[in-house]
Amino acid sequence: MTEKFADELAAVLDKQLGRVQPSGLELRGWRFDLHDLRLLEVGIKNSRLGGPYTSPSYKEDLGGEVFLHWNNNRYSSGKLDRHVLQEFATHWDLWQRTAYTDEDGPELAEPYNPPEIPLEDAGVYPIIQGENRLPFTVLAQLQQGLVEQYGLHKMDARFKVTADRRIVRNSLGFAVDYRQTPVQIFAEAEDTFGEAFAEKRLPKPEEISHLINYVGEVTNYLRQEITLPATGRLPIILAPAVTEAFLAQFLLHNLQGSLVANRQSAFAIGDFQEKRQVFRPDLALVVDGTRPMRAGSYRCTAEGVATGRIELIRGGRLQTPILSRKYAKRLGMVPTPVPGAFLLEVPMVESLEALYARVPRCLVVHSVLGLHTQDASSGIFSLTADQCLWVESGEIKGKVKAVIAGNFFAALASKETLFAKSAWDDNPACLFVADVAK
Amino acid sequence: MRGLTERLRVDVHNDVVERARRVAAELNCGYILRLQDKKETLVNINNGRTEEIATGSLVGMGVQVFTAEGFSGFASSDLVSAQAVEDLLKRAFTLARYAKEAGGEMSRALFGLAPHQERRILPLRYPYGSLGLDRVEQELGAINKELQSLDQRLSVRTIHRLVDEEWRIARHDGTDVVFNTPRAFVYNTFTAKEGQETATTFANIPGSDLAVLLDPEFRQRLMKRSRKAAQLAVALLSAGRIKSGHYKLVIDYPLAKGLAHEAFGHAAETDGMETSILGRNGRMRVGEQVASSIVSIIDGPVEGDYAYQPISANGIPRETVTIVENGVLKAGLADLFSAEAAGVPVTGAGRVESCHHLPLARMTNIRIQVANPYPVEKPFEDLTPADLYELLRKYNLMEPGEEVLYLSGFQGGQVNPAFGNFVFNCSGIYRLGEKPVLYRGAIFSGQILSALQAVIAGLGPIQIDAMGTCGKLFQGVPSSGGSHYFLVLKADEEITIGGEAQ
Incomplete structure (x- = not known):
């Protein structure tokens, strides 16, 4: 079905190549990225499974994007849906009417074979067909674990499995066709603390146990409320998930090629050309889309740029922005993979507990409110840390709420900032000094 | 101007609504069927250059089924046809049975409603498609250029989004309602940059149609807001940080x-x-x-x-x-x-x-x-x-x-x-x-x-x-x-x- 759709779409577009349209446009090339999705989702809200807000749900959708290259540097960009072929004349007319001039318009990818990355778990298909009730079983297991092992009765959770057949093609003959099976599980207890599993495979039993234990332990610590014992300039530790969210908000945002090229980033193009030192010399930020069965892995971008492992920052110096073909052309650089996954590489201590030992007292931040509202281009943050633990002499004393403020760029530049490995996360916990208020 | 009697795209799906009613009666279940038809255009002008003009559409339906006991299941598809709704209803019904087996939550609230028929079609002065894309691009380009010229330290991104969205909601009890939710905005983002200092601010004008671009009153308000936001971004470059506290x-x-x-x-x-x-x-x-x-x-x-x-x-x-x-x-x-x-x-x-x-x-x-x-x-x-x-x-x-x-x-x-x-x-x-x-x-x-x-x-x-x-x-x-x-x-x-x- 998907392949037939892709073949027919390619055929109708090929037929138009080189033809001068009544609009005066002449199609010089095309590319499309098609996803045929089928997914099943089951959820728990307010500790109840499958009620009207979380009814077990099935979804099917065929969609994607198409990009057309016309003469005179004209381009069109449109969404694809299942109805495009039936209503091709309407869409064809629309795409011509929405053609725009772009002097930096990208070239198409020449045919090649992007790296083969294992991204498909056959166990997902019977679940979507309803032959395997694993999502129900796992959600019940999570609920039972949190109740019996941790005494936590209020839970919200969801389990989503997707089967995605992806076809990327262009008029030069580039053609990639692969399947991937994203699986996402999320569990949150007492409206307080949640953790997610996201891979392109079903979870292993130990990963479910980790989800129960991590959510259970942290939530129970966060239920013992105390008054914030100190304010002012204090060490704070961002838990791994919070560090990752900060990296996405402040660092990845400013590394986007379109923002760099348009002077909307904290970094200028000259900074990359000079490989300017912006962070501490032992810090690297890596994009890696090649790890088998990982959530952020893929074979190629919609433009046909191969997946890969690249360093956006090495030795604390800027190496390259994240570049689509268009911005690579405009900036005279090489297109990069997109950051499906990004990894901060920096010397780390062995564990979160080892970080506790480095400071007499600190605030461990497990959740913040308002991160998406921050001005990413400044690096400055001012946030409510609504779920934090206060640690003194290596011992967790209880839950506090605080308002934290600082400069994340300065934290990544400082040799005083410390990092801790996490066996279950891509990115580390991060300790630095910030302004803390009640 | 569009009126209540005007036909919408979702009106053509009477066969889907009828089939849903028939199949649900056979399954002895209640349901809420949601048919959606959405078209949208996005224009993105960045520092005077057209970054992208993108169009999109979404035609699809979702059906939430409730068994007589109150267990629910949901299925949705981008296929809209009588056969597709029959398939979705049956699939959602099966999922509702799984929910029952798993001890899921029941709700019979749906069965206490009175049937309702209504058409609420918002009349628009400048509906979707009433203005050529070249003119839209030209107007946005002019806005972007004028704002960019305010200060050399500024870069300006102007985004316009126009959505033409229609809904039809039908239920087993005979309810059949049709309405539209058109919307539009012009949104300017200002980034001021000098040395290592950067600051970003925003200004926008929202509405329901192309009036956000064409109506002089909307335009004037957008430009006033935008000038203030642009000046603020520049001024923030040399602004200090406030002391935390209760003020x-x-x-x-x-x-x-x-x-x-x-x-x-x-x-x-x-x-x-x-x-x-x-x-x-x-x-x-x-x-x-x-x-x-x-x-x-x-x-x-x-x-x-x-x-x-x-x-x-x-x-x-x-x-x-x-x-x-x-x-x-x-x-x-x-x-x-x-x-x-x-x-x-x-x-x-x-x-x-x-x-x-x-x-x-x-x-x-x-x-x-x-x-x-x-x-x-x-x-x-x-x-x-x-x-x-x-x-x-x-x-x-x-x-x-x-x-x-x-x-x-x-x-x-x-x-x-x-x-x-x-x-x-x-x-x-x-x-x-x-x-x-x-x-x-x-x-x-x-x-x-x-x-x-x-x-x-x-x-x-x-x-x-x-x-x-x-x-x-x-x-x-x-x-x-x-x-x-x-x-x-x-x-x-x-x-x-x-x-x-x-």
């Missing part, structure tokens, strides 16, 4: 929308009442004093508004609800499935991002209304921080030398209704005085039950076109609202402006 505050109406939305609206949504701070044992605390006695909070659809939705995703007309009246909690934003448990009437608050999602209780346009507001003559867009200082002095809302901060420019917010914590962020902060001093924006962090107690005055008429996208439970739906031009809040221990340590 007497003035917030503008977009921030007041943030306050209403984050501090109160979410907590008043009945699907979260079991854990909301506005609930007790799952029941809404109706009748309790929750805000200053001068404060009322209202939510409801407004024609021409960016977040307009006249009928809920469950096919129930959306009511305008006075949530708080003179400080007293009066009603909730109640959808079909949680109103009864929360102890309040259904108000048609269910909304969805698309036909592929399940409805949740949501806001549309939420506004704060203060009794006896002080008059302001100038339009909001013409007022400067120095003008605001003069107004506060004139009305004795500020003593000479008193420390009062004016928070300007909404940058988004977030809430945890279970704990009553909420935040929203602003673009910049002025310490008011004859010569106001500018600081970088900082988080406004508060507690739901004390924030609205702190409101002591409103200035100016009501303005309710502050737009946003609400992301509750990973579903993005348009939101909007506002208040008087300005609200004055007394200093409160539970309201903190985050910043440098004192």
Whole structure:
């Protein structure tokens, strides 16, 4: 079905190549990225499974994007849906009417074979067909674990499995066709603390146990409320998930090629050309889309740029922005993979507990409110840390709420900032000094 | 102008509606069928160059099935046909049976509704497709160029989005409603850059059609807002950081929308009442004093508004609800499935991002209304921080030398209704005085039950076109609202402006 759709779409577009349209446009090339999705989702809200807000749900959708290259540097960009072929004349007319001039318009990818990355778990298909009730079983297991092992009765959770057949093609003959099976599980207890599993495979039993234990332990610590014992300039530790969210908000945002090229980033193009030192010399930020069965892995971008492992920052110096073909052309650089996954590489201590030992007292931040509202281009943050633990002499004393403020760029530049490995996360916990208020 | 009798694209699916009714009768189940047909265009101009013009469409349907006992399942597809709806109904029915096997939650609320037929088609002056894309591009290019020329340190991104969206909701009880939710905006983002300093601000004009681009009044308002935001971005380059603490505050109406939305609206949504701070044992605390006695909070659809939705995703007309009246909690934003448990009437608050999602209780346009507001003559867009200082002095809302901060420019917010914590962020902060001093924006962090107690005055008429996208439970739906031009809040221990340590 998907392949037939892709073949027919390619055929109708090929037929138009080189033809001068009544609009005066002449199609010089095309590319499309098609996803045929089928997914099943089951959820728990307010500790109840499958009620009207979380009814077990099935979804099917065929969609994607198409990009057309016309003469005179004209381009069109449109969404694809299942109805495009039936209503091709309407869409064809629309795409011509929405053609725009772009002097930096990208070239198409020449045919090649992007790296083969294992991204498909056959166990997902019977679940979507309803032959395997694993999502129900796992959600019940999570609920039972949190109740019996941790005494936590209020839970919200969801389990989503997707089967995605992806076809990327262009008029030069580039053609990639692969399947991937994203699986996402999320569990949150007492409206307080949640953790997610996201891979392109079903979870292993130990990963479910980790989800129960991590959510259970942290939530129970966060239920013992105390008054914030100190304010002012204090060490704070961002838990791994919070560090990752900060990296996405402040660092990845400013590394986007379109923002760099348009002077909307904290970094200028000259900074990359000079490989300017912006962070501490032992810090690297890596994009890696090649790890088998990982959530952020893929074979190629919609433009046909191969997946890969690249360093956006090495030795604390800027190496390259994240570049689509268009911005690579405009900036005279090489297109990069997109950051499906990004990894901060920096010397780390062995564990979160080892970080506790480095400071007499600190605030461990497990959740913040308002991160998406921050001005990413400044690096400055001012946030409510609504779920934090206060640690003194290596011992967790209880839950506090605080308002934290600082400069994340300065934290990544400082040799005083410390990092801790996490066996279950891509990115580390991060300790630095910030302004803390009640 | 389009009228109530005009045919919409979703009208052609009578065979789908009929087949659903027949199959559900055979299965002995209830259902809510949601048919959606959406077209949209996005134009993105960046520093004078067209970055992208993209078009998109979504045609699809979702059907939520309830067994006679009340177990539910849901299935959706981008295929819309009589056969497809039959397949989806059967699949959703099977999933409802799985829910039963797994000991799922039951709800029979759907079976107590009266059938409803209605068409609510918003007439538009400049509907989708009424203007050539080349003209749209030209108009946006002119806006972008003019704003870019304000200062060499500025870069300007201008985005225009126009959505033509139609819905048809049908139920097993014979309900068949049709409505449209058209929306549009022009949104400017300003980034000022000098040396290693960078600051970003925003300005926008929302509406329901191309009037946001073509109507001189809309255009003038957009340009005034944009010039102010552009000047603010440049001024922020040399602005310092405020000391954290508890201050007497003035917030503008977009921030007041943030306050209403984050501090109160979410907590008043009945699907979260079991854990909301506005609930007790799952029941809404109706009748309790929750805000200053001068404060009322209202939510409801407004024609021409960016977040307009006249009928809920469950096919129930959306009511305008006075949530708080003179400080007293009066009603909730109640959808079909949680109103009864929360102890309040259904108000048609269910909304969805698309036909592929399940409805949740949501806001549309939420506004704060203060009794006896002080008059302001100038339009909001013409007022400067120095003008605001003069107004506060004139009305004795500020003593000479008193420390009062004016928070300007909404940058988004977030809430945890279970704990009553909420935040929203602003673009910049002025310490008011004859010569106001500018600081970088900082988080406004508060507690739901004390924030609205702190409101002591409103200035100016009501303005309710502050737009946003609400992301509750990973579903993005348009939101909007506002208040008087300005609200004055007394200093409160539970309201903190985050910043440098004192």
